[in-house]
Amino acid sequence: MAFGITGCIPSFAGIYFVKNFNIDRVNSTEMLSTFGSSMDSVTGLIKDSSTALKNAAGTVLEAKDSLADASKMLDESSVALLEISKLVNFEILGIKPMEGVSRYFISIADDLDSLAVSVEAMSASIGGNAGDLNKISEDLEEISFRLDNFTASFLKTSETVPSFGLKSILYFILIYLGILNIIFVMIGISLLVLNRP
8 A cells, every 4th residue: 555655646746747848849750760760870880881891801801812922922032042042052173152152042041931931821810800801791781681671670660659749658657657556555455444353
């Protein structure tokens, strides 16, 4: 009973206060239209993000291919320097006049070979990143598609909802809660009457 009384007071007092709010102009059609345009904006942003990621993945794949080509050229340069080092390492009467140059070419060839391996590893790593970007792009496209479908079906369903003003909806809710609380009071009174000897 006390629960019902404490619920009645704010419910019926709320009706008085809602009357003073200036919210007549907002109706459900306007709110649904705003919701629809907001969802369209979100979907557009997601589509743009998906396109940007797809383009970034393409750029990353081009960088991967360029790095793979660079690695191949470094490897070929290393092989060429090793061949040159063999050519300049000739011997005249037991003396190798270009032996220092030959060692220098071998050292550079080894460095180029190490660099080729590092560049190839970088190319492979970047290729994996491009795959990740493509996957994220595809996921965003799927999310965008689902949001479009949800928005379309929600707005189509909501067209059948009559356009009540927000104030009317608040009145309805407060009256409904007030009636429920009156029922609680009546139940409390009937329980008190039934429990008397």
